[in-house]
Amino acid sequence: MNRLIEIITSDKDSVRNTALETVCRDLSGSELLEACQSLDRFRRETTNLYQRVRALFFLSSLYQDYVPRSLPAASEGHIPFEGYTHLLERRFREAVDSFLDQQRDHGPDIATASALAVAYQKLGLQALANQVRRSVRTVAGNRWMFRLGHPAEHPLRMRRELLRPNATPSGYPILQETTAVRMDFSHSGWSDIFFLAMDYPEGARVLNASIDLGVRGRDEQPRPPIETYLRVIDRPVLRLVSIDLDCQAEIEQLPEVFDFARDYLGLLKAAVIATGLVPSGLESCEQPMAQVLEPMIGSGLGLEVVSKVNGIPKGSRLAVSTNLLGSLIALCMRATHQVSSLTGTLGERDRRTVAARCILGEWLGGSGGGWQDSGGIWPGIKLIRGEQTRAGDPEAGISRGRLLPTHEVWGDDDVSPAAREKLQRSLVLVHGGMAQNVGPILEMVTEKYLLRSTAEWRARQDAGRLLDEIMQSLREGDIKSVGSGTTRNFEGPLQTIIPWCTNYFTDQLIQRSRERFADDFWGFWMLGGMAGGGMGLIFDPARQEEAKDWLQAGMSEMKHDLETSLPFAMEPVVYDFRINDHGTWATLLGDGDARMPDAYYALMAPNWIRAEPRQLTPLVRRELESLSDQQAGGGLPERLRSQLLTRLLPQPVSRSDAEESLETLLDRNGFDPLQHEQIRADLRASRIGLSQNRLPPNTQIEDVREQDVTETRDGVDDSHRRLGEDAIRQGETAVVTLAAGAGSRWTEGAGVVKALHPFSRFAGRHRRFLEVHLAKTRQTNRRYDASTSHVFTTSYLTDEPVRRHLADVSNYGLDSPVLVSPGAAVGLRMIPMVRDLRFSWEETAQELLDEQQQKLRESLRSALVGWARSVGEAADYTDNLPLQCLHPVGHWYEMPNLLRNGTLNRLLNCQPNLKYLLLHNIDTLGADLDAGLLGLHIARDNCLSYEVVARRLEDRGGGLARIDGRTRLVEGLALPRESDEFKLRYYNSLTTWITIDRLLECFGLDRPQLADADAVDGAVRRFSQRLPTYITLKDVKKRWGHGHEDIFPVAQFEKLWGDMSALPDVRCGFFVVPLRRGQQLKQQSQLDSWLRDGSAGYVDQLCEW
C-alpha cells in the first residue's frame, strides 16, 4: 500500500500522525506524481469522510509544495478555462478532473500544479463544511425546523406568562436575558475548530471563563455585556431591534427574515430562524409574517426581539457575537417552551440545546465560531472537551468526534474563591484596537493539522501539555504560573502553528510591558483566534491599577504611531471584568417593571413621534404617553432626553471639518475637476464603464511565441551579467518602488500604507515591505561597492506616513540616497453605476460561495444596487473619511509623476551617471537589482524591459499576449472574454527595467527639459491621452460604531503601466524570470504558503539587514 494511504487509514496514532514531509521530501518527480495518482484513486474510493479529506489535503500540499519543486525551472503551462469555471462555481470535483486531464495530456507544469493545489484544498474544505452542516442539521432537536413547510403547521406556542396583558406602558410582560461573554485561558492550538475537534476529540480542550465586562472609565462596574429582550406586541409583525447597531425593522413578510444582508439585523434574524420561531423550512414560503405569528402568539399579535451589547467593540476575541446569538436563542427558546425554565439560569440539558442552536445560527448567519464560543451561556470557569462519537450518534461512522463538546463547570473545590479573586486582580483585559478577520487563520490551522507537519504537530502536543499546566496552576491559585503558561503558549505552540497570530503591535506591547513592569509583568494571554484585538496581560495585583492606566495611555500612543501601517479599527480600550458565576440569566419584567432600556426608547421613540398618530398601535401610543408623563414629572433620565432631542431636532447643516479637509486634500493632491466632470459625463453616457474597458470582441488574442520573450529562468549569459555589474558599480542604476497604494486587498480596504505594514518576521523581528526593499538595495550596494539611489513613489494616502517613517528610522541606515516621489494626480471616487455593478457581478467570473454565504452575498448585492440608486449613480462618493473618498489614478502615473515633481531631475543631479531604473511594485519582494537582467536589458537596447512570470492559478488580471499580432501586456479588464486570459502562459510582474533617455524621448523630452515644469506637464498630458482610461470598482471600508465596518464598491478610473507596451514607438522587451522573483504578495492569506514554500527564505537571502 502507498505509504501516504497507510498513514491516512492507520488505526495506530504513531502512524496516523506521521507528517507528510517525512514521506515526501526525498521523492523524485515521478514518484511524487505516482503518489498523487494513488491518493487521488483512494480519495475517490474511500467512504470515510475524514480519510477522504486528509487525502485531499495531502494532494493539495503535494501540488502546492512538492510537485513544483520537482519541475524544471522553465516550467509553464495553461490552465483550462473550463476547470477554472468549475472552480469558481464550486464544482470542485469537476475542476480537479479538468486539471488532471490537462496534466495527463500535456505533462505536469507549474500552472496545472497550482490549479490542482487549490482545487483539492477547496474540495477538502467543502467536504468538511458539508459534514458540519449535516451534523448541525441532524442534531436531535434541530431537524424539525427543516421539515416544516407551511406556516399553518407551526408547532411552537408562546408561553402563557408572556401573553398576559398588564397595565404597564409595555402592555405585556418583557422577558429579559443577560449573558456573559467567554474568555479562553487556552484553546489548545485552536482545537475548538469544528473540523479539528470532530477528527481529534481527544486533543480538543478549552478552558474558558464567563465574564462580565465594563469599559474602564466609562462603566461604573462590570456587568453582563449582553442584554436581550422579548415581548408580545399588538401588531402582527416581527419587530427586530438592535440597539447597539442603531437599527430596527418591522418584518411583515416571511422572506424578509431570510434576507440577512438587507440591514444590520442578521444576527437577530439568525436567532429567530435557529430557534424555530421562523423555521428554516419556511425559507421559500411567500406568506405574510402574521400567518406564522397567529398560531404561535394569537390573532393580531406580534413579537418584538431586542438586542443590546453594552458598547463592547467588534474584534474583542471574547465571542461577543456568538454569545449575543446564544442570548437571543435562550430568550426565544424560553419564550416558546423549548427550554424548561422561563426565568433564572438554564440547566445543563437546556444549555446544550441552546449551544446546538447557536451552531445552527452561526451557520445560517455565515459566521464561523468554534464549538466553545457560546461558553458565556455556562457559568464560571469550565473545561470544554471534545467527545468521542458513540454508536447511535448522528456522527457515528463519519467522524471520530461529536459535534457538541461537553462542559465541565469548575466549582470552588477546583478553583478556590481566593484564586478567582486573585485572577481578577491580576489580569488586565484590553482591546488593542485591531479588528481583523480570523477566518484565514482557522483555515491554515485546519490544513496544518491534517498534514501533521512535524513542528506544528509537536506544537499541538505542547499546547495540550501547557493547558494541563495552566489548569494545575489555576487549581493551586498560582496566577503568576498561569501567566507564565499562557505566555509560553502564545510564544511557543501558537506561533509555531500560525506565526501570523501575533503582529508587530502585540510584540511591542509585550516588550514594553516587560521593560516597564519587569518581574511584576506575569504574562501575556492571547484571546480567541489572534492577537491585536482583545488580549490579556497579567500583572502583580499590587500593580494592576497602574498597569491599566499605563496600558490605556500606551496603547493609544502606539496606535497613533502605527495606525498608518496596521489596520486599527478603533481606539484601544481597557476593560474591567469579573467572572460571571451564573451564566445566562432571564428575568420576567412584569407589572411593576415591564420597561425596555432607555436606549431602546432613544432609538424607537423618534420614529413613533414622526409617524402619523393613527398609524401607531394602542400600545405604542401608551408607551409614548408614558414617556411624555415621565418628562412632565421630571422622571425622564437626562441622557435619554438629550438623545431624543438630538434625534428629533434637525441638525444644523454646516460644512464639517471633514468636508473641508476633503476639498483641501483634493486641491493639494492635483485633483483635476474638469477631468472629473468629463469622466462623470462619460460614465453616465455609457462612453466609459466596465464593459467599455474591454477590447473589441474581434480582437485577435494569442499566446506569445518563444521568440517574443527572453528566457532567463535558467540564468543569463556571463557577458550580460558583467555588463550589468559594471552599470551598477558606475552608478548607472536606481530602484523605484511603487508605494502609493493602500493595499486594499492586503487589509481588505482598511486604508493603511502597505509599504509600512510589518508583515512578517525576518532576522528575528517584524519587517515592513519598505524595509525589505531597502535591505536588498543595501546588499546590492555592499556587493558592488555602489551607491544606488532608491525612490519610493507615494500618493496622498502614503506620502506623509512614508516620509515620516523613513525619517524616524533614518532610511534604515542605508548609505545611498533615498528619495520620495509624491503623487501629482488624484481622483475622487464616485458612486458606481448600477450597470457597472451588474456587469461586475454577472459578466465577470465570480467565485460562487458556500450556499449560505451566497445567499448573504445576493442579499447584499440587491442592497448595494438600492444604495447606488438612492445616492445617485456617478455622484461623488463623500460619505466616508476624506482619505477614503480619494483614489489613486493608476500606476501609469507613477513614472510621469517622477518627471513632474522633479524627483527624476534631482536623481540625475545627484547621480549624473544614472541611466537605468528598476521599477517594481511594493509587494514584489523578490525583485532586486539583478545584474544579469540589467545587462540583458542594456544589451537589448530596450526602452522598457518587462519581467513576466509563469502564470499560476492565483495570477489573475491579464498577462503577456499577442494582440492583433503585436506582443504586449494586456490588462485582464481589457480582455474581451474571460477565457482569453487562460490562453496566456505569462503573467505580468510589473517589474520593469527602464532606460531613462529612451523613455524621455517617447515623452518628447530630454534631460535638460526636466527642469522646465511646463514642458514636462504638457508632455505628460499629451502622452497620457494615448493610453486607455479604465473604470474599475474598488471595495472601500467605512467604519462606524464600535469597530463595525461596511464595505462599499465605488467607481474610480485608472491608467496602467502595462499599456506602455501597446504603443508602437516604445521599444519593449519581455524577460521570463523565476517565480520567486516575480511573485507578488497581494493577500495576507498568501503569507503562510509563502513562508512554507521557501519564498520567504529566497527574499531573506537577497537582503542585508
Add this chain to the structure above:
Amino acid sequence: MNIRRAVITAAGPGQATLPLQQIVDGTGRQTTALEMIITETLSGGVDDLCIVVSPGQEAAFRQAAGSQSDRLTFLPQSDPRGYGDALFRAREFVGDDHFLHLVGDHLYLSRSEDRCVKQLVEIAHAEKCAVSGVQPTRERYLPYFGVVGGTPVRNRPNLYEVQSVVEKPTPTQAEQELTVSGLRSGHYLCLFGIHVLPPTVMDLLGDAMQETQPGESIPLSPILSRLAGQERYLALEVDGVRYDIGVQYGLLIAQLAVALKGSDRDRVLTDLVELLATQT
C-alpha cells in the same frame, strides 16, 4: 384482570357541552356525540360508566345519553384543577380494578372490524398491564396532545413499551426525547384519548394532588410518565382514527367521517361533490 368500569372526563374548560352536540350516526340516526362515545365504551365489555362533568350538567348529559342513561354515574367536578383532578374524582368509582378511560371531546372510528376501545381492552387483557391508545401524528399537532416516548415491542406490530409521556411537547423536546424508531420522521405517538389504566394511577394522582399547590392544575401526562417508571405500561397504535370535536370544524369533520363510513356514504359523497362543483 377485570375491566368492568369506565370513566369519561367531560368537564374541561370549553368542553362541558361538547358531548351534547347532535350528530347523525353511521346508520343515519340522529344521536349525540355522548351517545356515540358511550357506545364505543361499552364495546370494551364494561358494565358501569361514570362521567366527570361540570357541576349542573348532569341532567343535560343524562338526556344526551339516550337509552344508555341508566348505566351512568355522574361525578361533578367542582373547583376543577385540570385533567388529572377530573380523573382523580373517580377514584372511589373505579375501586381496585383496572378501568377504561376515555376523553369526552373525541369521537373514534375504527378501521377494522373491532371498535377502537375493544382493540385496546383486548391487549390489556392479553398483556395484563396498563395500555394507552396512540396514533402516529405529525409534529404540527404536538401542541394539542400528550406524546408517548417508547420502544417497539419485539414481534408485536403496533405495540410499544411506554417510557415517558410528555404533555404538549415542543418539537425540539419531542425530537430529543420522544422519537420512536420505526415511525416516519416528524411523526410521534400522540395519545388517542382511550386508556386502560391500573388503580395505582389513582395513587399517583393522589400524590400529585398533595404535592401541588392549591389551585394549580394537574395534568395527566406526567402521571402516566410516572406510571411508566414503576410498572409495565404499553401503548397500542389503534387501528382507527380519532376526531377532536373541540377544535374549529372538528364536529363537521367528525360528522363527515362518520357519514362516509356509514350507510349513506354514496348520498353524502354525491352531495359533497355537488357542493364542490357549485362553489366558485
